[in-house]
Each structure stands twice: as C-alpha cells, then as structure tokens.
Amino acid sequence: MAVARSRKGSPKGEPAKGGGFDRRGQLLAVAAELFATQGYSKTTVRDIADAAGILAGSIYHHFDSKEAMLDEILRELLSGLHERFAAIEGRDDDPRATLSELVRASFAAIDEAPHAVAVYQNESGNLAREEAFAYIGAYSARIEKIWLRVLTAGQASGVFRPDLDVKPTYLFIRDAVWSTVRWYRPGGRLRSEAVADHYLGLLYGGLL
Amino acid sequence: MAVARSRKGSPKGEPAKGGGFDRRGQLLAVAAELFATQGYSKTTVRDIADAAGILAGSIYHHFDSKEAMLDEILRELLSGLHERFAAIEGRDDDPRATLSELVRASFAAIDEAPHAVAVYQNESGNLAREEAFAYIGAYSARIEKIWLRVLTAGQASGVFRPDLDVKPTYLFIRDAVWSTVRWYRPGGRLRSEAVADHYLGLLYGGLL
Amino acid sequence: MAVARSRKGSPKGEPAKGGGFDRRGQLLAVAAELFATQGYSKTTVRDIADAAGILAGSIYHHFDSKEAMLDEILRELLSGLHERFAAIEGRDDDPRATLSELVRASFAAIDEAPHAVAVYQNESGNLAREEAFAYIGAYSARIEKIWLRVLTAGQASGVFRPDLDVKPTYLFIRDAVWSTVRWYRPGGRLRSEAVADHYLGLLYGGLL
Amino acid sequence: MAVARSRKGSPKGEPAKGGGFDRRGQLLAVAAELFATQGYSKTTVRDIADAAGILAGSIYHHFDSKEAMLDEILRELLSGLHERFAAIEGRDDDPRATLSELVRASFAAIDEAPHAVAVYQNESGNLAREEAFAYIGAYSARIEKIWLRVLTAGQASGVFRPDLDVKPTYLFIRDAVWSTVRWYRPGGRLRSEAVADHYLGLLYGGLL
DNA sequence: GATGAATGAGCGTTCATTCAT
DNA sequence: TATGAATGAACGCTCATTCAT
Structure with a gap:
C-alpha cells in the first residue's frame, strides 16, 4: 500500500465552490461511517459511491484511492x-x-x-x-x-x-x-x- | 453468510489419530493467528493454507468454509x-x-x-x-x-x-x-x- | 440458485446508445451459442468472455451472474x-x-x-x-x-x-x-x- | 477427455464374488440415475459415492474415472x-x-x-x-x-x-x-x- | 465532475483424482 | 477394498482502479 498524498480536487479540504456542495467532505464523511461500521476492507468503493449517490469511478476525481x-x-x-x-x-x-x-x-x-x-x-x-x-x-x-x-x-x-x-x-x-x-x-x-x-x-x- | 455447523473430520475436536498429527487443530491455530494479526477479511484462505504448508483447496477437507x-x-x-x-x-x-x-x-x-x-x-x-x-x-x-x-x-x-x-x-x-x-x-x-x-x-x- | 432479475446496463434490452455497439446483446448471443453447443454447466464465464473479446470479470458489468x-x-x-x-x-x-x-x-x-x-x-x-x-x-x-x-x-x-x-x-x-x-x-x-x-x-x- | 478402457475390478462386468454384492453394478446404476437426472457434468463423483454409501476416492478402485x-x-x-x-x-x-x-x-x-x-x-x-x-x-x-x-x-x-x-x-x-x-x-x-x-x-x- | 465500460488480479470454493495406510 | 488427506487446476465472482466520452 502506498498513499499518494496529493490532495485532489480543491486544496486544503475546503468546499469546492463558494455556494457549492462539498462532495469531498461528503465522501469523507460517508467513508468514515462505512469504514467504522463495516470495517475498512469490507467496505467497497462502490459502497461509498452508492451512499454518496455517485458512481464508483467518480470517486477517483476526488481521491487517489x-x-x-x-x-x-x-x-x-x-x-x-x-x-x-x-x-x-x-x-x-x-x-x-x-x-x-x-x-x-x-x-x-x-x-x-x-x-x-x-x-x-x-x-x-x-x-x-x-x-x-x-x-x-x-x-x-x-x-x-x-x-x-x-x-x-x-x-x-x-x-x-x-x-x-x-x-x-x-x-x-x-x-x-x-x-x-x-x-x-x-x-x-x-x-x-x-x-x-x-x-x-x-x-x-x-x-x- | 451461513455457517454449516457440521464438524468435518474427526469428531469432538480431538486429534485425528493416536500418534497422528492434528491438522484441524493446526489450521485453527494458524487461522486464529492470521485473523488476529491481519484481520479476518484481509486473511485469505491461501494465507492460512500457506502457513500450514498445504494447498488452499485442502482446507475444505477439514472445514466447510x-x-x-x-x-x-x-x-x-x-x-x-x-x-x-x-x-x-x-x-x-x-x-x-x-x-x-x-x-x-x-x-x-x-x-x-x-x-x-x-x-x-x-x-x-x-x-x-x-x-x-x-x-x-x-x-x-x-x-x-x-x-x-x-x-x-x-x-x-x-x-x-x-x-x-x-x-x-x-x-x-x-x-x-x-x-x-x-x-x-x-x-x-x-x-x-x-x-x-x-x-x-x-x-x-x-x-x- | 437465485436469479436477481435486475436488468443491468441499458433498460428494455435495447442497444446501449444510438450508434453504439450492443455488448449486452452480443454477450447474450455468444452465451446462447455456447450454452447450446457445450451445455450450460460446461460453459465457463471465461468461455463467454473470450468469445466476446473481453475479460471474464467484465461480464458482470452487464449481467448479475x-x-x-x-x-x-x-x-x-x-x-x-x-x-x-x-x-x-x-x-x-x-x-x-x-x-x-x-x-x-x-x-x-x-x-x-x-x-x-x-x-x-x-x-x-x-x-x-x-x-x-x-x-x-x-x-x-x-x-x-x-x-x-x-x-x-x-x-x-x-x-x-x-x-x-x-x-x-x-x-x-x-x-x-x-x-x-x-x-x-x-x-x-x-x-x-x-x-x-x-x-x-x-x-x-x-x-x- | 481420454477414456482408459481397462475394466477395473472383476472382469466382464460380472458380480465380484459368488455370493457377493456387485459394487460395480451398483455404482453404474447409481451413476446412470444421477447422470440422467442431474446431467453428467453437474453430477460429482462424490454424489455417486454418497448415493452408494462409500467415499469418493473408493470409486477409483472400480473405475478409472x-x-x-x-x-x-x-x-x-x-x-x-x-x-x-x-x-x-x-x-x-x-x-x-x-x-x-x-x-x-x-x-x-x-x-x-x-x-x-x-x-x-x-x-x-x-x-x-x-x-x-x-x-x-x-x-x-x-x-x-x-x-x-x-x-x-x-x-x-x-x-x-x-x-x-x-x-x-x-x-x-x-x-x-x-x-x-x-x-x-x-x-x-x-x-x-x-x-x-x-x-x-x-x-x-x-x-x- | 460524472459516467459506464473495461481491466486484471485475486478471492473463496469445487472437484476429479491420487495415494499411503 | 475402503479410507481420508491431499493435490492442482479451474470456476464464478468481486473489486480497486483506469479512461474515453
């Protein structure tokens, strides 16, 4: 496992746009909940995407992995x-x-x-x-x-x-x-x- | 997930034979160690088999899953x-x-x-x-x-x-x-x- | 055996896109031919995928099983x-x-x-x-x-x-x-x- | 698939012993029934052995495959x-x-x-x-x-x-x-x- | 940003078969 | 003859990830 530390998407973890919806934050919150309740390795990227209402591949626009x-x-x-x-x-x-x-x-x-x-x-x-x-x-x-x-x-x-x-x-x-x-x-x-x-x-x- | 409770192999969890080697017990011990150190879902059946010195498929001679x-x-x-x-x-x-x-x-x-x-x-x-x-x-x-x-x-x-x-x-x-x-x-x-x-x-x- | 009846991919069994190539239909045709000539249980998912020119795992993008x-x-x-x-x-x-x-x-x-x-x-x-x-x-x-x-x-x-x-x-x-x-x-x-x-x-x- | 034509066990398909029980015949009958009702490839050697009351490996004392x-x-x-x-x-x-x-x-x-x-x-x-x-x-x-x-x-x-x-x-x-x-x-x-x-x-x- | 198709590695499991006892 | 442990190849399927659109 190697973690690329680049913070994709908006820098500093701040919301993407002024009045926009913070997809990064949402994904992180959803992921934390799923990791906590199901375990990290039993949680699939699709689980996270489903819970956030997007497709699995789209996660990779916000996070490297x-x-x-x-x-x-x-x-x-x-x-x-x-x-x-x-x-x-x-x-x-x-x-x-x-x-x-x-x-x-x-x-x-x-x-x-x-x-x-x-x-x-x-x-x-x-x-x-x-x-x-x-x-x-x-x-x-x-x-x-x-x-x-x-x-x-x-x-x-x-x-x-x-x-x-x-x-x-x-x-x-x-x-x-x-x-x-x-x-x-x-x-x-x-x-x-x-x-x-x-x-x-x-x-x-x-x-x- | 459904667990068949049939205890394959020798009954009562006792060693298979008098002078024999208890493969079931060995597998259980190896599995417990790997489950403990790597987590259950990150541990593969092949991991267990490798650690026990047999092939993955052979595990199913002793356990249902x-x-x-x-x-x-x-x-x-x-x-x-x-x-x-x-x-x-x-x-x-x-x-x-x-x-x-x-x-x-x-x-x-x-x-x-x-x-x-x-x-x-x-x-x-x-x-x-x-x-x-x-x-x-x-x-x-x-x-x-x-x-x-x-x-x-x-x-x-x-x-x-x-x-x-x-x-x-x-x-x-x-x-x-x-x-x-x-x-x-x-x-x-x-x-x-x-x-x-x-x-x-x-x-x-x-x-x- | 339980069949999820969800029809993955494009609905109504119609081709995916206007000018597109109907992978679902192709897979179904290939599967039917192989099932017919080799028998259902002797036909592997890899057989179907090979005949369609994709990898076995990709079949599951179109069908549940x-x-x-x-x-x-x-x-x-x-x-x-x-x-x-x-x-x-x-x-x-x-x-x-x-x-x-x-x-x-x-x-x-x-x-x-x-x-x-x-x-x-x-x-x-x-x-x-x-x-x-x-x-x-x-x-x-x-x-x-x-x-x-x-x-x-x-x-x-x-x-x-x-x-x-x-x-x-x-x-x-x-x-x-x-x-x-x-x-x-x-x-x-x-x-x-x-x-x-x-x-x-x-x-x-x-x-x- | 290659079939060894050697007829293992008793020759000519006759019962093994004078007053004995014809295990070969029993196995063949059981196999025919299972092949007919489940299909050849869905029938496992274990299915046949189970139905005959012996273990799978024992079949190979009577038949090559x-x-x-x-x-x-x-x-x-x-x-x-x-x-x-x-x-x-x-x-x-x-x-x-x-x-x-x-x-x-x-x-x-x-x-x-x-x-x-x-x-x-x-x-x-x-x-x-x-x-x-x-x-x-x-x-x-x-x-x-x-x-x-x-x-x-x-x-x-x-x-x-x-x-x-x-x-x-x-x-x-x-x-x-x-x-x-x-x-x-x-x-x-x-x-x-x-x-x-x-x-x-x-x-x-x-x-x- | 998001989609959807595809990849490729790997997983749990099955099974015909072998063989020492 | 029969057992039971083991093999090794293959199977259906999952999943993180990539990428053209």
Missing part, C-alpha cells in the same frame, strides 16, 4: 487530537486538572467524530505496520508522551499514587476511555460528559 | 470463557474476591488464547449483526450479567462504592481488561498476572 | 413463443389450419433462434426443478394447453381422428418438432419450411 | 440396442412388421433402462465430438441404416407412402420415440406398450 480516504480520515483525527492534547498540556495546570482535561477532551473527540475514532480503534493496529501509515505510530507516541508526563508529574507532586507504574496506568486509562467508542451512541441515555465524569470518579477514587 | 473456521474459534473461546466465569460466580465467595477472580480469569484467557481473544475484540462488533453469529451476543449478554451481579452484590454488601452505576463501571473494567490483548505480548516484560495485579490495584484504590 | 444470462435467454424465448402461439390460436381458424400454423411457427422459431431453443431443450428438464426457473414450467403449461385445445377442437369437429388420446398425440408432435433443433442446421440442405411441410404431411396422412 | 463410468453406461446401451435392432431386421419380416418391432423394441429399451437412455439423449450430442466417444456416432450410424433400409424397403414394396423422403421420416420417428424418455415414467398411467401402440397408430394412420 480508497486508501487515500482512510489516510485523510486518520490524519485529520490524529492531528486534531494531538493539537488538543498539546494545548491542554500547555496550559500548565496542576496534573490532576490536566489529566481530567485530557480525559474530557478524549470523550469530546469521540462525541464529535465517533466514526473516525472507531476507524482508528479498529484499523490502526494492522495499519501501523505499513510504511504509508507510519505517522499513526508517530502521533500515538507523541500523545502517549503527553499522558505519561502528566502522570509522572502527578506522582512527583504527590497527587497521584506513587506505587503504580505510569505505563500500564496510562494504557489502562487510554483503553478504557477510547473503547467507549464501541458502545457509546451520541444521543443515547448516557451523555458524553456524564460518562467522562463517571470514569474520572472511578479512576480517581477507585471502586472500594 | 473460511467462516466456519472463524465460527469455531469464537465459539470455543466464548463457551470456555462463560464456563470459567460461571464457575467463579458459583464459588460464592465475597464480591470483592469474586471480582478479582473474574479479572484474573480474563487475563489468564488472554494469556492462553491471545489470538482468539484478539479476533473476538476486532471482529465481534460487525459479526454480531449476522444471524449465524447471533450466539456471540447471547454469550456476551450472559457474561455481562455475571459481572453486573457481582458489582451489584458488592454495592449491596457495602464493599463497593454505592454512587457508581454498575453498567458503566462494568464497561470500564471490561474494556480496560480486554483491550490489553492489543498490546500484551505473552513472554514480554509484563507478565500477565502482574498486569492483573496492577489493574486491580488501580481499580480498587483509585489513582489518587 | 452466469445464471442471469441463461435466465434472460430462456425467458425471452418462452415469452416470444407463447405470444406467437397465443396469437395463432386467437385467429380462430379451423383446427387443422391452426395446428399447421403452430407447427410452422415452431419451425420458424427454431430457424430464428436455434441456440435458445437448443438450450431450452437441453437444460429445461433439470432447471424446472429450481425455484428461480419456475416460470419455465408455467410457460410450458400454458403452451401445452393451447395445443391440447386445438387437438380437442379438431376431434370435436371431426377433422382429427377421435380414437387417439390428445395428450400423447400432443407429446408426439411436440417432441418430433422440437427435437429437430438437434440436427437442423439453418442454411443446410433441408430448409426449415420444407421440414415443416414434410412433418405435416407425415403427421396428417400417416406413413401408410 | 468418472468418464469411464459414462462410457460404460453408453457403450452397454448402444451395443444392446444395436444387437436388438439387428436381430429384428434379421428376422426378415415384412417392412411394416419390422418397423413396428423396431418401435416396440425402442420403447422396451426405454422401459428397461430409462436412465441410460436419458443419459444418451442428453449427453450424446456434445460427447460425439470427442474422440473417446466416437463409437457413439458409429453405433448411431449403423442403427440409422437399419431404420432407413426398412423404410426404403417399405416404400419399394408399396406399403409405405412413396412421396416422403426416408431420412426426415426416420428422424421424425426416432425423435418422437426417444424423446418419450423425458416424460415417460415406468409405472405411470401410460404403460410403455400402450404408448408404443398409440404412436404406431398415429404414425401409420395419420392424424386426419
């Missing part, structure tokens, strides 16, 4: 995520507040782009081995470092328990939080912030 | 899991001990059959919608009930915090625990029981 | 045949003239679409048992009734021998007439109308 | 048929009696070996082009000559109409008679001899 669509979805998600997390860390609050904000930002991301997050959850494992998607690993590593710094700082300042390894603690939090994308339904009984509060409550205070 | 292999992998995992969990609940220990055992049993399952668990994690979401895999939802529901009963009993007996909804608490634990299959490597730095202890420590006592 | 091609060939033949026979019966000539016309129309059909008729002769027996081809039996029954009505009317009016069961008489005529497709070659020594005349002469006057 | 079974079925039918027809012609009766006997012998053959006759009807057209089945054409030609001699002799002696070409007359009779195998069911309403009488009555006297 099916993989390029996946690439754009994941890249947008990860860069946005990293940007948010870096901004939160940059605010230089105390570690507990920072950790809380990281968790809340994660839930907000799931709320805003559940399909993209689901695609990331489901596909990144296999994708990361491919050269074209090496940036996934790079982003993940940078994001992981942010979380680890916060946890370490919290232990150093005495606000977090010192007897726990930060690495598995991070993985514990990360997995619990991001896995919610599999069952969380925007508009369902549990609102996103409520789940965030519940998880933070359990995380901080423990079950006992 | 590629899907039947997936079916057998998942069914075995889920029935075994349910059996273990039910046995633990049946011991009628106090809720905290029971919960600990459930968590430890989960980690043990990941340790013993990491590929099957990974397949379940990655594929069950889309599979559950298919009639032939309805049993996945059935098993999941029965397992969930066991966990919810333990959490509820723990709250009633005062050992678990009463202010937390048991449902999201269950999901929190379940997702954190099962997600470890994505990064846990048997034989790696962290041994399975160590991760279990760490997770239980964090879960019970909280981060603060 | 190999079976859908067979379906269309048979449906067209049978509906046309029934239409002709019904029109002849509707003219309300005397029974002998009507019977003669039915026989001549049958020979004309063989002359015009020998491949389709041969396919019908060779495959309909096994096909009729399949649900997707139930219409074969339906058409056959309606056509049979036309012939039986004519024979019965001829006996009632005294023009046909009254001592013969109409059913085996019908089968005798039908089989003798339609079997000619197996040896009749358009453009051969015996012209179609000549065979029709010969058969009618023998049928009406007898051998003695 | 699937094609060898077809070969034996057709050869037996054709040699028997030719033998009967030649014997009838050899009796040197008057042409009308001889023709009647040929027709009756044909119906008797259908009655006795309907599956073999059906296989011949359905498959011989395509088979005749293959070298290994050239004997089909040879037998057919010898049989045709017998019928043509009888018809010619009948015309010469004034008992048959002189204005009809013998060739199409022969084809007319042959096709009408042999086609009955497609609908004639031994044990049905119409007994074989009754159909023969009906057909002879129609053939000799005509419909008018």
